[in-house]
Amino acid sequence: MTADPRRSLPAVGTLLELGGVRRLLASAPRDLVTDVVRSVIEHARQAATPAPIDDAEWVRAIEAALVQRQRSTLRRVINATGVVLHTNLGRAPLATAALDAVRVVAQGFSTLEYDVVTGTRGSRHVHCTALLTELTGAEDALVVNNCAAALVLSLNTFADGRDAIISRGELVEIGGSFRVPDIMAKSGARLVEVGTTNRTHTDDYRRALSTRTGALVSVHRSNFTLEGFVASVPVRDLVPIAAEGGVPLLHDFGSGLLLDLSPWGLTGEPSARDAVKAGASLVMMSGDKMLGGPQAGIIVGKADLIGALRRNPLARALRVDKLTLAALEATLALYRDPAHAVTAIPALAMLTTPVMALEARASNLVAMLSANGVPSRVARVARTEATVGGGAFPGARIPSAAITLDVASPELLEAKLRGGMVPVVARITDGKVILDLRSVCPELDDELGALVARALA
Ligand SMILES: *Cc1c(COP(=O)(O)O)cnc(C)c1O
Numbered sequence: 001m002t003a004d005p006r007r008s009l010p011a012v013g014t015l016l017e018l019g020g021v022r023r024l025l026a027s028a029p030r031d032l033v034t035d036v037v038r039s040v041i042e043h044a045r046q047a048a049t050p051a052p053i054d055d056a057e058w059v060r061a062i063e064a065a066l067v068q069r070q071r072s073t074l075r076r077v078i079n080a081t082g083v084v085l086h087t088n089l090g091r092a093p094l095a096t097a098a099l100d101a102v103r104v105v106a107q108g109f110s111t112l113e114y115d116v117v118t119g120t121r122g123s124r125h126v127h128c129t130a131l132l133t134e135l136t137g138a139e140d141a142l143v144v145n146n147c148a149a150a151l152v153l154s155l156n157t158f159a160d161g162r163d164a165i166i167s168r169g170e171l172v173e174i175g176g177s178f179r180v181p182d183i184m185a186k187s188g189a190r191l192v193e194v195g196t197t198n199r200t201h202t203d204d205y206r207r208a209l210s211t212r213t214g215a216l217v218s219v220h221r222s223n224f225t226l227e228g229f230v231a232s233v234p235v236r237d238l239v240p241i242a243a244e245g246g247v248p249l250l251h252d253f254g255s256g257l258l259l260d261l262s263p264w265g266l267t268g269e270p271s272a273r274d275a276v277k278a279g280a281s282l283v284m285m286s287g288d289k290m291l292g293g294p295q296a297g298i299i300v301g302k303a304d305l306i307g308a309l310r311r312n313p314l315a316r317a318l319r320v321d322k323l324t325l326a327a328l329e330a331t332l333a334l335y336r337d338p339a340h341a342v343t344a345i346p347a348l349a350m351l352t353t354p355v356m357a358l359e360a361r362a363s364n365l366v367a368m369l370s371a372n373g374v375p376s377r378v379a380r381v382a383r384t385e386a387t388v389g390g391g392a393f394p395g396a397r398i399p400s401a402a403i404t405l406d407v408a409s410p411e412l413l414e415a416k417l418r419g420g421m422v423p424v425v426a427r428i429t430d431g432k433v434i435l436d437l438r439s440v441c442p443e444l445d446d447e448l449g450a451l452v453a454r455a456l457a
Pocket of ligand 1: 146147148149174178219220221222223252253254255285286287296297390391
């Protein structure tokens with residue numbers, strides 16, 4: 001092999017001639033392999049770790065780098081965090097009915113904007129509208145890209161260059177990239193803050209009303225609770241104030257809960273129907289939180305206001321695609337039979353599974369690991385607490401079951417689980433790796449067991 005005289009690194013052409021590398025060309029384009037070879041050499045030049053010492057090592061390094069390069073960046077993972085609606089892990093998994101609907105619509109052409117009765121152009125806004133009004137009791141509905149878009153569109157339509165009145169207790173951050181004040185500012189609305197962080201009263205809103213007022217805004221405290229010396233104004237008490245000002249009341253409701261989950265111990269969150277009943281002009285929510293569907297922003301409310309939203313040119317920029325509409329329509333349709341929805345919508349099924357069932361699954365997994373030679377002092381069944389996530393039921397601690405892995409280096413094991421072919425996302429508590437089963441689909445248990453056994457081997 002001809003080597004770089006200074007660094008004793010081979011030339012690109014030399015490595016491309018190796019039998020093992022030539023074999024890679026059978027399944028990958030030459031330009032890609034060449035680029036990967038170049039990057040492996042560059043890596044060896046710079047890395048602190050020793051460069052490959054022989055041809056076989058070079059081939060292995062190139063093959064590994066090629067696999068890495070060809071792998072999608074968007075990959076499936078197993079969510080063993082116990083956070084069911086994990087924003088970083090894609091929030092709600094879709095129901096089978098939603099997946100089927102996406103496939104059917106994506107595979108060919110569809111009635112996205114076509115009216116088969118008249119044979120003329122239709123509107124994409126008709127999809128999901130009837131289901132949404134039926135399920136929430138609202139007059140009309142519009143679907144946009146996400147709840148953030150719903151808020152921007154609503155504010156821009158009714159409060160561009162005007163005042164949007166909001167309580168200081170609701171200027172919240174929902175996730176790293178969603179801060180209510182920033183979103184409001186981008187909509188063109190002038191933020192008028194009233195009240196204090198912990199207490200806001202009806203009079204605070206009333207005093208802020210003026211001829212410049214465009215809208216009253218109420219934001220649901222999705223991801224935190226406020227306790228102690230606190231006061232806030234419920235939506236129903238804001239309704240008369242908005243009417244006095246002759247402006248719409250915009251309610252950023254967030255979670256999109258469509259069912260009463262109190263029989264399963266999840267209490268304290270209003271449903272979308274309750275939110276509509278409270279009387280806001282428009283209620284906004286996410287499609288991929290408690291609703292259990294695709295990422296979407298759902299706006300329901302008064303027909304004339306929804307009409308105004310549709311006519312705003314921004315609605316075009318924030319519109320959803322056919323895949324989202326297909327998945328959302330199929331998910332919403334499941335709610336017509338609530339008992340079925342709870343088992344057919346994965347997020348709801350996960351949240352309502354009895355803890356006994358999770359414990360049984362955890363025992364099976366421990367037995368499976370034991371059969372693979374994992375000692376019983378390493379893998380155990382434990383009671384844990386899971387959370388809903390996704391900015392809903394912030395205080396809820398749901399009884400759950402997990403397998404705990406007690407090893408010398410939990411950090412190393414956690415990283416190994418994350419680094420496998422199918423990453424397993426776990427957490428470390430009290431020096432143990434915890435795999436919470438509430439956020440794992442039961443169909444994945446065998447695969448999870450195999451991945452854990454491999455990481456422990
Ligand atoms: C989650 C949430 C949002 C953001 O929703 P996206 O669909 O992620 O844009 C906005 N407002 C509230 C109250 C929320 O809970």
